[in-house]
Amino acid sequence: MSASNTATVDVVLPCLDEARALPWVLERIPPGWRAIVVDNGSGDGSGDLARDLGATVVEEPRRGFGAACHTGLMAARSEIVCFCDCDASLDPGLLPALVREVAEGRADLMLGRRRPQGHGAWPLHARAGNLVLAGMLRRRTGLRLRDLGPMRAARREALLGLDLTDRRSGYPLQMVVRAADAGWRIRETDVPYRPRTGKSKVTGTWRGTWHTVHDMRAVLAQPPLTKTREAGGL
Structure with missing residues (x-):
């Protein structure tokens, strides 16, 4: 994919009861890109709303952030894939800057470093x-x-x-760990982080944060894969 041809990008949006946030999120998907909303068992009609708004909707009944993300990855068909939360805390309109770094060969994995904007954007815990x-x-x-x-x-x-196997909160960390083990160039860039719409399912409470840390500690305890894989073509 050349620097000027970033029109065929899939954006994976794990979704659990995000009907209030979906319109804001989907209207900010860059023109020509495909939004893949992975409905993780929503009870508020998120899936139907996303379809009405023009997104591709994939069902993933197994609860878990990693399960939703990986189902979206499997459903993606573009050369470059993006991931973004579906709660309006992050603006998908900022994704082209991350994609450009990958498309132009300066990074194998680009991460958005969250910079809180406003009260309650990122709780202390x-x-x-x-x-x-x-x-x-x-x-x-x-x-x-x-x-x-x-x-x-x-x-x-x-x-x-990378053969990612975690299907809970450890999925994002496992992606980074296995990419690092494989020698990928991993970079981060600042992105604004807004107060989310609705209640957090993962880190909105101390208990949720503890469970997330527990899942991720288990990922860090895993030994490196015996056969590392390169980010071919980068």
């Missing part, structure tokens, strides 16, 4: 959990990332080659 995980990641891989945020971009075939 969630930030604390993120800092703990960033430190653990540095000790495990040597990467000096400041965030493990959900906005990211990479090549689809390379992502599939």
